[in-house]
Amino acid sequence: MTVDVQKFQGGGGWMTKAGALGVVGLGASLAGIAMDTQKALFSYLVAFSYWAGIAFASLILLMIFHAFRAKWMVVIRRPLEVMAATVVLFVLLFIPIVMGMSHLYSWVSPAADMGAEALKLLAHKKPYLNVPFFVVRTGIYFLVAIFLSHRLFGWSTRQDESGDVQLTVRQRSLGAGGLPFIALVISFAAFDWLMSLNPLWFSTIFGVYYFAGSILSTIAILIILTNKARGKDLFGDHVSVEHVHNLGKLLFAFVCFWGYIAVSQLLLIWIANLPEEIPFYVVRFRGPWVPVGIFLIFGHFFIPFGALLSRNLKRTPKRLAVVAGWLLFVHFVDLYWLVMPTLSPDAPLFHWTLVTSFFGVGGLSVAFAIWRMRGHFTLPVKDPFLAVSLRYRQP
Template sequence: MMGTDMNRPGEILSEQRHLGALGERLWRRAALVGVAALAVSVALAAATPGGWHRFFFAYLVAFAYVLSLALGSLYFVILHHLTNAGWSVVVRRIAEAFAGTLPFMAVLALPLLVGIRELYPWASGTAGHLAHGKAVYLSVPFCVARWVVYLGVWTLMARFFVGRSIEQDASGEPSLSVSMKRLSAPAMLALAATLSFAAFDLLMSLDPGWTSTIFGVYYYAGCAVAVYALLPVSAFSLQRAGLLRGSVTVEHYHDLGKLLFGFVVFWAYIAFSQLMLQWYANIPEETHWFVARQNHGWGWVGLVLIFGHFLLPFLALLSRAPKRRPAVLAVAAGWLLVMHLVDLYWLVMPAGSPSDAVPRLVDVTTFIGLAGLLVALAAFVVRGRALVPERDPRLAESLSFENA
């Protein structure tokens, strides 16, 4: 189907590189599915007693998920420029499409502001005495101010990196690459800081008495797994739809597979590091977070993560062969995209439903809603554009890339 076969130069010239009518259909349909699913969620929330409480927690899981895909994609784009990478040019536009959804995240975050008192004990004044020292930091005005900064920084970075890349499609100006390279190092620092603090505010402060200094890195590890899973799944889907048949080869899948494997291990390493120190110290104000996630069925979710988010993908992606079979890699990556959702469910939902780990219908519909909107926005960002940065100075290097 693809690969380094003899007629590849012809395939590169003749391949379909624009989403075209498919893109119009994709973003409209995905948006329709997303809005419809969110409407069902709202109806479910209004119809059931305690429905809004569950709805806001489901929305937080789904928002943390789509945000992690967008931030992971921005991370991939910045890393590409920071390391002066050549191999990843042909898959960079896919990441740029998802990073380009970041300016819209401010709108998607608004329901969380509406539900802030349902979600966060510090916002409703029911936090325990342990949170007193954090009262200034964990106050609604300061939290909103921080989110304005996070979303502003992400929007600026997304507009800069995605905008310049699309501008280069028209002008072919190499100095655009140089300017992106120059800003990539400060951008990476800004991303690291905002992503960590956003993870503290969005997820860790659900339990204001609990702290883990590594928590930002844990969320980042999830973002990285998500983007290295998202790229092969997207590239494979696009190739199935008849696009990018020539430029994305088995060599690019192989490298994405290696990075996915590496970050699956990294995620497990960070998750374990977070657990072990608190397990060993055995201090109640630290361990209660894990106790809540080991009882009333949540322990089973944790086991699903140990096996499904680490051991199985570790063994599946360990050797060379599966990473060089795009269909196999796409299945493994799709599995990890589901596991990433389970991970966020395990982080968030015990705070809203400590005694019951079984997902509700509203969890599913809310997730479909935000995931549909994310796909719609990403397709909207690249509608009418090439799916490969056509005039990037390093495109030739990426097209002829081979693993040693």
């Protein structure tokens, strides 16, 4: 059987538009940082952790697929590889955070009015929470992720030419073998970038929480992409409703997983009510922050859970894409809810750079992904399991 596709050379218009939006958005955000440093930096951190989380989670999902030796997903694997390959871009996009660390993280130069006990605790954490080590750690996170995504993308595209089955074996081995490392990377990245915003607070499950939301968004993007990527040389034309159904099931599973992790953290901290843990929720359960939390409970769990129970919806690409789009939005609200109360504990704060950062970082990510895609097939044309994937049917 043959798959009649050429190497992808399209997407120029989208790449230019996304790139332009990214440059303008990023430029505006940098201007915002110059004008209103702290608010703009916190907004930027929300956008950065949103898009970087998706890049890291794409890599993890790809590696999970390889570790499981999943065959049905071969036809939708290439966009995932490209999304994972965007991780290198975030090295550059991390620079504003490094430059503005003293405005974001109170542990960089603790204020004397924090109290003696807090200062003592921060002194205890100093071997971990210090600027050079923070930067080195983030460098390690990126090195690991870039290495893994580069190898997997490289082997996969090389197979497009050679059809060598051994390249599949290598991808599977690296996928399984690299998972423990990437699991630690995303967990400690969550601790560093997000949890240390409240340096006295801690939660062992926090890394898993960040992962859960990010992988949910990755699957959501994959669903939207699959729906949109139809036309000349694009993989979407080869994706059947059976694949879409599986993506819908994955989305449903990770909606449940996010809910499970969120409840685990909330319930255990709420019920123990310890002074060192509960402030995280006290701030978020108070005053105008309450509606945001309630919105997340319904928007991030109950509404998509109810919608995705429908088999019919999961097998209707356009309707599934609507739920996926909704989840992409609520994940952004989730990260906003994680980050912003540190800066504005009394009420939700909206700064215009939240929009510019979202489109700035996002636009550049999308443009970069399209650029990486160009010159390659949009599906792994010589993967030994492509035929199995194309003929996949629900049992």
